[in-house]
Amino acid sequence: MEEHHGARVAQALAGRLQVAIEKKEWSVAELSRQSGVARYTITKALTGEAWPDLLTIANLEKALGVDLWPGREV
Template identity: 65%
Template sequence: MSDHHGAKVAQALAARLAGALKESGWSVAELSRRSGVSRLTIANVLAGEVWPDLLTVASLERAFGRGLWPGLDV
């Protein structure tokens, strides 16, 4: 795990996204359909390969009806 604060936020967001997916029982394809975020972007966020922009985070949160941003806990 990186010591960079931004990397820690991205990792925490990815973990929250993975947990929300598991709890919902949705596939990445279903989340993509519901959120309007591409499957590739979702997969890259889950893999920690990209730091999502605010619109992506907001779209994912809206689809789930819950927050994903880790806040000040990281």
């Protein structure tokens, strides 16, 4: 059975988010402070338990200075 495209997108986004946090050497709490996104929301995105909305993704991207959305490559 083929993996759902949406699941691949969520996994790719979570992976990019984790790498960006590590590169900045930030904690989830620090990213929350810098982005205005709740720690709970960031944690859920990292674990794949929730899909962040577009505004949340935009706020995380702005704070981290990276693109998180994987685009068509997944």
